[in-house]
Amino acid sequence: MEYIDFKAYQFGYNYGKASTTFTVFATDCEQLSVAIYADANRFQYTLHAMREVATNVWSVEIPGDLDGTYYNYFIDRSGLRFKANDPFAFSCSTNGRRSCVVDLARFKQRSADLKHVSEGLKSAIIYETHIRDFTVKTGDSVVDKGKYLGVIEGTGEDDRLSYLKHLGVSHIHFLPLQDFSSVDETVEDDYNWGYDPHHYFIPEGAYATDVDDPYARIDELLQMVEGVHGAGLGLILDVVYNHTYDSAWQALEILAPSVYFRKWQDGTFSDGSGCGSELNTMHPATRYLIVESLKHWQNFYGFDGFRFDLMALIDTETMQFVAAELKKTHPDVILYGEPWVATSTSLDPELRFVKGKQRGSGIAVFNDDYRQLLKGDSDGGGVGFVQGDSAQSHFIKTHLLGAIDYSEEHKGFTDCPFEAINYISAHDNLILYDKLKLSTNWSDREIMRATKLSFALFLLAFGVPFIQGGTELMHSKKMDRNSYKSGDRINAIDWSKRAEFAKLTDWVAKLTAFRKAMPCYHSFDAAQIRNHVKLLNHETVIGFQIEQVDFTAPYTMILINGQLSEQVIDLSIDDSLHKVLSSYENSCDHSRGFVLQEQQVCVLQQQTPFLVGS
Structure with a gap:
């Protein structure tokens, strides 16, 4: 099946008050059925047999108003029965055990009223954070700590959106919000970064105020987007299309074995992420899932851009297709990602979206070369330019100029500066304060001086600046190099420190104000930089x-x-x-x-x- 064949069907469910039609892509099935449950928890269900309306496409229309109804697919194969969620569902039960029919028409007008921010990649200043990190250590005016709504709540010192505007930020980059499996949604303070996707169309339930209400996560995420946009800030969603959680029992593998996942010749799963089996992005079914889910987050929820985790595990053709499809409805959509893999992968090196493949694509990549030059290694005692080592100054200059081919002596990896995401730290590895402390044992006064230098080096460079949330407040993670499940004590930004570090945040604000006032940073292409x-x-x-x-x-x-x-x-x-x-x-x-x-x-x-x- 080619991509156009998939577009001929509405996978998932097509809800109507009189009836709902369920359609699913599944291979090697003797029979496929929809199990309609009495509620989210009881085991009683009514089974409705589906028929194969086209090769590997199964469908059934069930009469009645199924709004709020929970369901699963039952697959009969080789004498065994398997159960799977719907990969195209828009909501689910607590912890994603069952898919749920919801009527998105309830939100049609609110979704249509969402307007993308006008700033694209050329004028972006990105601030990376996590829902809990951004909302937990706040004052009493933030009621819904750790939730979508907590992002937009807060007055006075708790008004973090106004603070980000003062800082000069244009877009908030949130770590994954697509429903993931690595937290228990019934445990209030359970924590994980969320790089374990379970459902690609569904918002994570742990950030909703009512995990049992399938509409709450949709409604409150839309409220969050409305509030952030209303504050004049854009939103970027961190997405994980390189692997899924527990692949062997993931709905995609149960429905279509060896279709959605990349495997080695011996049939074992390829795991180039080190976190779970890779999605087979070259297969039309997988590519369709990726593109349609991204369209949903862009066009329904109003996200202004996407950051792709381990983007080199996505083939180049798929990334180019993603960019073309998303730009049809949002020409200024911001797209960037990590141009590397974590471990060995079965994806041909020539097909990977690595650094250099972004040239002319409208997709930017993290400039890890510049990061290493600035601070040395990410987790050890190595030093770079901001710790006083000028040995690599020649290469620092190349990256200050947007990593373009500036001259014979200064050759980079970009066709234009806006293909480079310039940063010194992100959620992975040691946060900047801890890295500087480990590699120098400097006092806090000396670390602040080096932090001011660090911000200048990526905010005054040509390219796209990227700030790890909390670095402007000298946040420490207590030397935790991989705090993906370390909880609020380690990860949460302490907003009460804003007064203590006002000189540092004012410096960042001055840098961003200068950058915004200089037309060259938003307009110079490679030729203009050279000239x-x-x-x-x-x-x-x-x-x-x-x-x-x-x-x-x-x-x-x-x-x-x-x-x-x-x-x-x-x-x-x-x-x-x-x-x-x-x-x-x-x-x-x-x-x-x-x-x-x-x-x-x-x-x-x-x-x-x-x-x-x-």
């Missing part, structure tokens, strides 16, 4: 001059001293010289040449070039 950005030739200080002829101040000079000692440089200055930013409260001293203090960042503007001969 209008000139690198400073200095052994230890990194600097680059930006020329914007039609801008108020035509010449901008960005100076970055990563050294643990002051550095002096020579620049050509005129009477219009203006200091725009400095990571130190004092001005950049230029009484004896330009003097930069240890780990100081300084941004200057004037009417004439800073670099002689430019």
Whole structure:
């Protein structure tokens, strides 16, 4: 079956008050039936036989109003009966044991009223967090801690959406919200990042105020999206299409063995994620599931973009198809992901969506090369530029320029800077504070100075900035390198520290405000960077001059001293010289040449070039 064949059918259920039609893709079946349960928990059910209306497509129409009805599919194969949920269902029972019929028409107008934010990848500043991390350690004005609604609740110091706007953030990136299996929804404070997908069309129930109500998770997620958009922020959903939870007993494998999952020649599951069996993204059935579920999250729930976990386990053709389909209804949709695999995979290396494959695709990738140059390894004692090691300064310059092919000496992996997601830490591995502490044993004052330098290095770079939530508050995870199930004590952001770290958050806000005011960061392509950005030739200080002829101040000079000692440089200055930013409260001293203090960042503007001969 090709993709177009799948589009000819409405898989899942087609609800109407008079009847509901169930349609499912299943292979090698002797018989397939729908079991309609009396409620979410009782074992009594009524069995309705389905018929094969096309090759491997089974369907049945059941009369009556089935709104709120729970069901499963029963598959008879080789003398055995298997039970499976509906992979295309829009809601389910607590902990996803049974699928549930819900009438999405109830939300038709609210969904239609959701408007995507106008900012796309070129102007995005992304803030990564988790529903519980973002909502638990808040004050009394946040009632629904750990829930979708808790994201949009809060006044005064609890108003985190206004705080993010002040910080300069354009989009919140939430860790997975698609229903996952690694928490018990009946346990109030059970915690997991959620990279164990169970249902691709259904919101996670643990974040709803009533896990037993199949409508609550839908209603409250829509309220969250409305509230975040109303605050002027976009939403990016972290999605996991590289593997599923417990694949052998996952509904996809039960319904269609060896179709949805990638396997080795000996029949064992391929596990390139190290977390569970890989989805066979090249099969039309899998590709259809991926694309249709993404459309649902984009067009029904109003998400403005998607981050793809272990994106290299998705074949290049599928990623290109995803981008083309989503852009049909949202041309500015933001798409990015991890261009690597975790362990050995059966997917041909030539087919993987790795770094370099994103060129010209409209999809961005995490720039882990830059991350490693900035801080050293992710979990050990290695050091990088922000800890004072300037040995790799040459390559730092390449990535500051958007990892483009700038010159023979500076060659990157992008066709344009907006293909690079620039970051220094994310939810995986040590958070920035812990990494700096482990690798230097610095005091908190010294770590704050290095943190200010770190933010400057990815917020002043060409590309797309990405902030791990809490790093601007020097959040520590107590050296936990993989806090995926470590709970609120380790992961939750302590919002009461905003006053304590006001100087740091104000610095971040100044950087983002400067970035937004500079047209070059939102518009320069590779050719314009080559023509209008000139690198400073200095052994230890990194600097680059930006020329914007039609801008108020035509010449901008960005100076970055990563050294643990002051550095002096020579620049050509005129009477219009203006200091725009400095990571130190004092001005950049230029009484004896330009003097930069240890780990100081300084941004200057004037009417004439800073670099002689430019």
